Amino acid sequence: MIPPKPRPRPSRRRGRAWGVRKRATATAVTVVALALVAGGLLLLVLLQSSLIATTERAAKSTASDVVAMITSEDVEDAGDSLATTAHTGQYVQIISPQGAVVAASQKSAARAPLSQLRPGPGATKTEDVSSLQGIGDTDAFLITAEGVQTGQGTYTVVVASTVQVEADSVATVAWFLLGATLVLLVVVGVSVWILVGRSLRQVGRIRGQVARINASHLSERVDVPATNDEIHRLALTMNTMLDRLQASDVEQRRFVSDASHELRSPLATISAGLEIAVADHSGESWRELQNMLSSETARMSYLVDDLLTLAKANDDGIHVTAQDVDLDDILAAEIRRLRSLSPHHITASLTPARVTGDGHRLGQVLRNVLDNANRHARSAITVGLGAGPGVVRVVIDNDGDPVPEADRERIFERFVRLDQSRSRESGGSGLGLAIAATIMKAHHGTITTSSTPAGGCRFELLLSPGAVDWGLGGVTVCGEQVTHATDGGEG
Numbered sequence: 492m493i494p495p496k497p498r499p500r501p502s503r504r505r506g507r508a509w510g511v512r513k514r515a516t517a518t519a520v521t522v523v524a525l526a527l528v529a530g531g532l533l534l535l536v537l538l539q540s541s542l543i544a545t546t547e548r549a550a551k552s553t554a555s556d557v558v559a560m561i562t563s564e565d566v567e568d569a570g571d572s573l574a575t576t577a578h579t580g581q582y583v584q585i586i587s588p589q590g591a592v593v594a595a596s597q598k599s600a601a602r603a604p605l606s607q608l609r610p611g612p613g614a615t616k617t618e619d620v621s622s623l624q625g626i627g628d629t630d631a632f633l634i635t636a637e638g639v640q641t642g643q644g645t646y647t648v649v650v651a652s653t654v655q656v657e658a659d660s661v662a663t664v665a666w667f668l669l670g671a672t673l674v675l676l677v678v679v680g681v682s683v684w685i686l687v688g689r690s691l692r693q694v695g696r697i698r699g700q701v702a703r704i705n706a707s708h709l710s711e712r713v714d715v716p717a718t719n720d721e722i723h724r725l726a727l728t729m730n731t732m733l734d735r736l737q738a739s740d741v742e743q744r745r746f747v748s749d750a751s752h753e754l755r756s757p758l759a760t761i762s763a764g765l766e767i768a769v770a771d772h773s774g775e776s777w778r779e780l781q782n783m784l785s786s787e788t789a790r791m792s793y794l795v796d797d798l799l800t801l802a803k804a805n806d807d808g809i810h811v812t813a814q815d816v817d818l819d820d821i822l823a824a825e826i827r828r829l830r831s832l833s834p835h836h837i838t839a840s841l842t843p844a845r846v847t848g849d850g851h852r853l854g855q856v857l858r859n860v861l862d863n864a865n866r867h868a869r870s871a872i873t874v875g876l877g878a879g880p881g882v883v884r885v886v887i888d889n890d891g892d893p894v895p896e897a898d899r900e901r902i903f904e905r906f907v908r909l910d911q912s913r914s915r916e917s918g919g920s921g922l923g924l925a926i927a928a929t930i931m932k933a934h935h936g937t938i939t940t941s942s943t944p945a946g947g948c949r950f951e952l953l954l955s956p957g958a959v960d961w962g963l964g965g966v967t968v969c970g971e972q973v974t975h976a977t978d979g980g981e982g
Contacts (some may be wrong), residue, residue: 511730512687519683527675531668534609535661542657543633547850549578550635550650551615557583557648566646570594582626582651588644599626605651608636612645614877623651630655658809693722701729709737711900745905759790760784791865798922803944811849811933818883818954819843819876821850825857826874829865835889836871844878851931860887860950867891867948893942893949 495575509517560569566585573583573596583596586604595601603625610616615637622629635650693716701715712733715726764784768777819841826839846853866871868889875886894902900905905925924938929939936954943949 501688512684512691513688516680517684520680522912523597523679524672525677527668527672531665531672534668535665538664539657539661543654546633546652546654546657547617547635550581550617550633550652551637553581553583554615554635554637554648554650557585558637559651561585561639561641561646561648566593566641566643570823578652580653580656582623582649582650584649586647586649588646593646597626600651602626603607604649606634606636606649608634608649610636610638610644611646612640614638619654620651629654631658650887678913686933689703690722693718694725697722697726697729701733704733706740709733709740754791754795757787761791811852811930813847814846814850815845816850816853817843818846818853820883821854822874822876822885825854829859829861829872833865835865835868835870837874838871839874841874841876842878844876846883848934848954849930853934856927856930857885857950859927860938860952863923864889864891864948864950883954883957885954887950888943889948890945893947894940899940903938 553576556801557569557573560572560576570585571776573585573594576583576596581596582600582605584592584600584605585594586609587593592601592602605625606618608616608618610677615635617633617635620632621635623632630653632651633654635652637648639646639648658804679745697713700711703712713726715725715730742854761784764780764787768774768780771777774976791910822841823839826837830837847957861874864887868891871890873886873888875884875888877884877886898907907925928938931952934954936952938950940951941949943953
């Protein structure tokens with residue numbers, strides 16, 4: 492039985508996603524449209540409320556004037572003056588206590604009451620009507636009624652004010668707002684489209700320039716616009732990144748070139764020695780070349796190990812294990828090793844100190860620095876280990892020439908050998924101090940070089956992280972008790 496084919500999953504993205512330009516334009520138009528609609532509606536509401544309030548105040552004023560005339564004179568005199576009291580767009584009536592129209596401002600309003608409102612003396616009531624059917628007017632009206640007490644009873648003054656003009660004004664303003672909103676949205680959309688397009692055009696130019704840069708054109712840089720904005724800073728960041736890439740590429744190429752150059756010498760020596768040994772059937776040449784070939788093989792092995800260490804540091808840094816180690820024990824072991832090989836007089840003064848770090852890597856640092864001191868010393872090497880609050884200090888001095896001040900930072904770079912130490916026969920490859928500096932950095936420590944008070948060469952190692960244990964007494968180095976006092980040892 493053939494299993495059914497799985498149904499393809501529907502794509503989450505249907506169609507092509509909008510770009511930054513479209514999204515920015517749509518967002519700007521939407522935000523402006525919402526703001527204009529909200530502002531327009533609020534404006535129309537406030538305008539209508541203001542116009543209605545004005546009409547209501549005028550109607551109440553007219554009613555109050557008629558009531559004042561009725562109170563001061565009489566109903567007939569007030570009725571005679573209604574035509575002159577009413578404003579344009581107003582109908583005024585005086586209604587008797589029995590509900591009959593006593594007087595009106597216009598003949599059309601004299602037939603029947605305009606409203607059934609009958610407030611008490613001194614009271615006022617209002618109502619909205621859609622039309623006045625009694626007089627045949629279909630406009631909307633606001634009716635205000637106020638009661639007044641006379642000797643014949645309570646009369647009612649009714650004022651009907653048209654509000655159609657106010658409604659027409661609000662509608663006219665609304666149409667103007669709608670037209671202005673559409674025009675403004677078009678202006679905003681076109682402006683944002685052009686501005687974002689100009690900005691993205693610069694981004695596209697930077698992207699195109701970066702896309703053309705490859706390993707053979709790392710010296711090229713992108714153009715930096717003189718706008719002092721985000722695009723300007725983006726271009727500067729891209730150029731900074733390209734500077735780092737070029738520096739890394741130069742360093743990598745120099746590393747490969749120097750490594751090839753360093754490996755070529757022992758390989759050439761071994762190859763020549765093997766050819767000589769193979770050509771001599773008596774085997775005498777092999778016995779004579781054996782020590783030399785072994786030495787070159789060991790030198791090449793050390794060099795390959797150093798190259799692998801630095802390659803790991805380039806990839807993701809040197810990994811160190813965090814554990815408590817006795818730095819004085821590690822240093823004592825390295826001093827014993829050096830004393831068995833060195834013809835120089837070695838003096839050590841060690842204080843017990845425990846740090847958190849990688850014992851193997853720290854031993855590699857001490858070995859490289861001690862071997863460097865052994866190569867450049869004339870006759871004596873002095874080693875000191877001291878512990879202070881939160882720091883361990885290792886000082887390795889030799890009576891050779893100090894590193895010139897101009898080279899005291901460069902000496903920790905790869906394949907750097909100063910002029911007086913460029914002989915490969917001395918065993919130096921220019922990698923030992925670079926490895927020591929890399930390991931110290933991984934331990935959050937430092938290694939520096941300076942001169943001793945006597946004019947010799949000094950290397951100082953400082954380890955700050957981790958716990959530091961204080962101890963009393965000394966440790967034994969090559970069968971001797973080494974304390975805080977300087978103690979000479981046999982070379």
